[in-house]
Amino acid sequence: MSDRPRIRPGRRNRERPRTPEAAGPGVAAQLGVLLRTPARAAEPLLAQAPRPWQRMLPFAVVGVFVVTLLPVTITVLTLNYGLGGGWSGALGVAQTVPLLLAVTRPVRAWAVVLLADTVGALLLVQADHVASCPWPWPPMTIVGYLLLMVCLGLRESVRTMVGVWLATGAVGGALEFFRPAGASTTSALLFVLAGVMLALTGALRGYGDAQRRIAEQETISEAERARRTLLEERARIARELHDVVAHHMSVITVQADSAPYRLPGMAEPVQEEFAAIAASARESLGEMRRLLTVLRGDGTERAEGEKAPQPGIDRLQQLVEATVRAGQPVELSLTAGAAGAARTAPPAVDLSAYRIVQEALANVVRHAPGAATRVSVTVDADEVLVLVVNGPARGAVVALEGSGTGHGLVGMRERVRLTGGTLDTGPLPDGGFRVAARLPLNDATRETA
Structure with a gap:
């Protein structure tokens, strides 16, 4: 027959999942990606990030800090504090290079840096110009230490962060007994700044963990909802x-x-x-x-x-008339003798054809109210072809119903699979939607399908 609706297999309405990185290149979207991908134990920071540049970002940031702080530390210790060149170089390396370890093992890096800073503070007691400079923590030491606190806050537990913060205050308090005369103390400053950085980064890490758990729960809920x-x-x-x-x-x-x-x-x-x-x-x-x-x-x-008898193709006229009375323009096209031929069809095929049309019209009413809809049912000796096509909804914007149970397309697929047929659903270029089902009437056609 020339008017038989053609079913084009392979076209499906495959909606791409909305992942955080698909939300756009904005700063908020990228921050959401980074917060949802914290590092695991023995992994670098952001090791689970989706993009390569995001995974390399912690190494690049720490590398820039090390390259900048190393020469500045040596210069300041030599010129401002009057420390010997050899000691200045050794302290500069010991206080900055271990920061590279903070990307993967921040606790070990903190232990090495704190030891180097403490030794440096004791060496500066005998420096020539220490009386007019900050002590025990020079400005470069404070900058490197705060960077270390950021890495700790993004990686370690609250107990570890509290221990690091208290140890910082204890070491600074103990060094106060050796403070040179005239030197301005920075122990309290580092103690406060370290606590602030740990609190901020810990809060960010907690927010990221909460967002990740919510996303995982939503995924589990969606899978459970689809299964139910x-x-x-x-x-x-x-x-x-x-x-x-x-x-x-x-x-x-x-x-x-x-x-x-x-x-x-x-x-x-x-x-x-x-x-x-x-x-x-x-x-x-x-x-x-x-x-x-x-x-x-x-x-x-x-x-x-x-308790009522199950409907079939011969009841489609009443279904369409009820939909039209509800305000939805629907046009029904049945091949000559389709209702009579359907009586000889297997009951499962007859019932499935009716239910597919019923669910397709229900989806049109919910998602495209007022859209022109055409229903075509063709019955021949081998198969039943069902085609439901609707145009775009009236109006510029139509909000999709969000309270549906999701039974529409699921029910269609299950009924088509029950009869051994094929189903093709998908959007149309003009904004409409198409549902096409092919239901075999005999075993030979079913095996071919």
């Missing part, structure tokens, strides 16, 4: 199929029980065979009823709506 939706939809399909299969099993039971009366003169073994068939059919009906009770989740009676 799939199970609920399968249970609903199973309940509907029970009504279809139970009818046929009841017919088999009645035919097997009435066979001896309808066919007189039947041999005894044949009568026993029919009795066995009837017993098996009744037992199967009982098993299905018990399974249905489990699927419902309780032992209550079925609702009145579930």
Whole structure:
């Protein structure tokens, strides 16, 4: 047929997940990425960052500080404090180069730097010009030490940070007993600044950990929600199929029980065979009823709506008319004799075609109210083709409903997979949406699909 809707497999509505780095190149987005990727034990800072430049950023920052502080420290100790050139060089290397270790092992770097700073403070007691300079921590020492506090705050636990802070204050207090006459003390300054840096970076690290846990929980919740939706939809399909299969099993039971009366003169073994068939059919009906009770989740009676006969293609006209009365413009196109031909189709295919159209129209009403919609159902000797296409919603912006259960597309996929068919869904260039399903009517077509 020339008017058969063409289904183009392979096109899917694949929405890319919204990751922090996909939010844009803004500073807030990049900060969110860095805060969500803290380093693990024995790993460099930001080792879990998504981009290479972000992983190299801590090494670059610390390297710039070391290259800058090393010559400045040697120069200041030699010229301002009057310390010998050899001692100035040794102290400059001992106080700055270990900062490179802070990227991977900040506690060890802190221990080495604190020891070097303490030795340097004791050596400066005998320097020529120390009386007019800050002591025991020169300005370069304070800058390097604060950088070390940043690395500690982003990496270590609260207990470790408190211990480092108290040790800094204890060493500074102990050095006050050796303070040279006339020197301005910097022990309290470093103690306060170190506490502030540890508090700020620790708070940032805590915020990043909280954001990461929230993201992980959202991922788990989304996966659990999708799994629950799939199970609920399968249970609903199973309940509907029970009504279809139970009818046929009841017919088999009645035919097997009435066979001896309808066919007189039947041999005894044949009568026993029919009795066995009837017993098996009744037992199967009982098993299905018990399974249905489990699927419902309780032992209550079925609702009145579930007692009604299951709909099919012959009920699509009423469905479309009800949707039109609700204010949604829908046009229905059925091939000649589609409703009659559908009566001979397997019940699962007939019911699935109706449910696919029903769920597609429900999605249009929720997400594109007022959009022109066309429903086309084609039934031939081999398959049923269902096509639902809607245009863009009326108005410039339409907010999608966020309270849905997500059963629409899940239910369509489950029904199509049940019948061995194919489903193709996806957006259209003009802003509309398309749902196309192919439901085989026989085993040969199903195997081909």
